[in-house]
Amino acid sequence: MHRTKVRVVEEALDANNTIAAANRADFDRAGVTVVNFMSAPGAGKTTLLERVVASLPGVRVGVLEGDVQGSMDADRLASLHVPVTQINTGAGFGGECHLDANMVRSAIPSLPLQDIDLLIVENVGNLVCPAEFRIGEDVRVMVSAVTEGVDKPLKYPLMYRACELVIVNKIDLLPHLDVDLDHLLYNIDQVHPDVERIVTSATTGEGIEAWRDWLIRIASREEALAAG
Amino acid sequence: MHRTKVRVVEEALDANNTIAAANRADFDRAGVTVVNFMSAPGAGKTTLLERVVASLPGVRVGVLEGDVQGSMDADRLASLHVPVTQINTGAGFGGECHLDANMVRSAIPSLPLQDIDLLIVENVGNLVCPAEFRIGEDVRVMVSAVTEGVDKPLKYPLMYRACELVIVNKIDLLPHLDVDLDHLLYNIDQVHPDVERIVTSATTGEGIEAWRDWLIRIASREEALAAG
Numbered sequence: 073m074h075r076t077k078v079r080v081v082e083e084a085l086d087a088n089n090t091i092a093a094a095n096r097a098d099f100d101r102a103g104v105t106v107v108n109f110m111s112a113p114g115a116g117k118t119t120l121l122e123r124v125v126a127s128l129p130g131v132r133v134g135v136l137e138g139d140v141q142g143s144m145d146a147d148r149l150a151s152l153h154v155p156v157t158q159i160n161t162g163a164g165f166g167g168e169c170h171l172d173a174n175m176v177r178s179a180i181p182s183l184p185l186q187d188i189d190l191l192i193v194e195n196v197g198n199l200v201c202p203a204e205f206r207i208g209e210d211v212r213v214m215v216s217a218v219t220e221g222v223d224k225p226l227k228y229p230l231m232y233r234a235c236e237l238v239i240v241n242k243i244d245l246l247p248h249l250d251v252d253l254d255h256l257l258y259n260i261d262q263v264h265p266d267v268e269r270i271v272t273s274a275t276t277g278e279g280i281e282a283w284r285d286w287l288i289r290i291a292s293r294e295e296a297l298a299a300g
Numbered sequence: 301m302h303r304t305k306v307r308v309v310e311e312a313l314d315a316n317n318t319i320a321a322a323n324r325a326d327f328d329r330a331g332v333t334v335v336n337f338m339s340a341p342g343a344g345k346t347t348l349l350e351r352v353v354a355s356l357p358g359v360r361v362g363v364l365e366g367d368v369q370g371s372m373d374a375d376r377l378a379s380l381h382v383p384v385t386q387i388n389t390g391a392g393f394g395g396e397c398h399l400d401a402n403m404v405r406s407a408i409p410s411l412p413l414q415d416i417d418l419l420i421v422e423n424v425g426n427l428v429c430p431a432e433f434r435i436g437e438d439v440r441v442m443v444s445a446v447t448e449g450v451d452k453p454l455k456y457p458l459m460y461r462a463c464e465l466v467i468v469n470k471i472d473l474l475p476h477l478d479v480d481l482d483h484l485l486y487n488i489d490q491v492h493p494d495v496e497r498i499v500t501s502a503t504t505g506e507g508i509e510a511w512r513d514w515l516i517r518i519a520s521r522e523e524a525l526a527a528g
Contacts, residue, residue: 201429
């Protein structure tokens with residue numbers, strides 16, 4: 073029983089990787105850098121995007137929103153006049169807990185790839201499965217809110233390891249929490265030594281400039297790589 | 301492609317329900333009430349258990365801990381001298397994002413069912429899949445932390461609908477958040493009208509007495525049902 077189940081999962085991941093490669097080829101051809109943006113529910117992904125998507129000099133941004141159901145986050149971002157496309161994962165059974173490459177593939181015809189340089193894919197809020205499914209992205213970023221406690225890197229290590237950048241958010245709440253920021257950063261280092269990190273508060277604006285600069289740098293880096 | 305995938309999932313859920321029924325029969329035979337305890341990562345499940353498990357008059361508690369990897373929560377609870385059993389879901393691929401009936405079944409021989417009245421199963425932190433997989437429980441409870449924002453019931457409705465009790469936790473942080481408690485409670489009512497709820501702060505102790513009373517009541521209710 074268990075062995076059969078694992079085999080099915082591995083086949084699903086193989087098929088996913090094949091489709092992710094096709095997505096990646098389409099994005100490369102269009103010259104679009106793709107960020108897979110992940111976190112637990114309510115860590116602040118949408119707010120962190122609201123703070124930067126309309127103010128990236130020289131970088132035209134589009135957003136692909138993944139949610140089990142609804143379009144609340146897409147509506148928030150569309151009000152900033154950036155192109156937003158919604159994927160709902162709720163069809164099928166109770167709702168998929170992650171985006172996979174085929175869901176993203178189905179959205180590609182709806183994406184204005186010729187009009188953007190950077191596509192940010194806001195994944196379903198979940199610290200487990202989104203890290204397991206490539207979608208054709210160039211880079212993975214996660215948000216780790218200090219309100220979730222210091223132990224999350226040790227409990228969900230794959231997510232922290234899969235990402236090139238960890239944003240430690242909600243630091244304005246630290247004075248009111250029994251959470252030691254250094255301990256959280258230490259635990260991040262335990263599972264992904266020297267991973268780049270930015271400490272932010274979407275409320276006070278601390279770290280937002282660094283987050284904006286990071287996105288601009290990633291868009292230029294991928295452009296330089298594409299130019300060879 | 302999509303149709304095939306859905307069929308596989310439905311078969312998996314059918315098999316899960318069959319095994320969940322077998323678990324339930326074993327728990328009933330032992331006279332043990334089972335709570336499936338769920339939330340997003342870092343909502344405060346373990347802390348809410350720490351506050352009550354050693355102080356339920358007349359109810360002997362055991363805990364089954366589900367984590368992708370590690371045993372940090374189990375160690376915290378074991379220090380309170382309640383029997384704790386750990387399931388890690390990390391085998392297979394990158395880690396299962398939920399407990400299923402077969403994982404719980406594999407743990408039953410390790411559970412001291414003759415020595416407990418109430419088994420609390422702390423599920424993997426995730427607002428999607430744990431709600432889809434019955435494990436043989438009598439009742440489902442979720443924790444919704446106010447730090448996650450007011451929109452979570454609308455984005456993850458199945459979890460809120462699947463539960464008999466919603467604990468709204470971390471209310472001590474409300475003065476520091478742009479979160480309206482009434483709006484969150486209203487959104488909970490939108491997806492699960494009149495579901496029972498307890499508003500708590502594991503930090504200040506507010507609502508903990510109500511949470512303790514609820515667990516005692518559930519244990520007695522199931523005992524009365526079993527007595528016919």
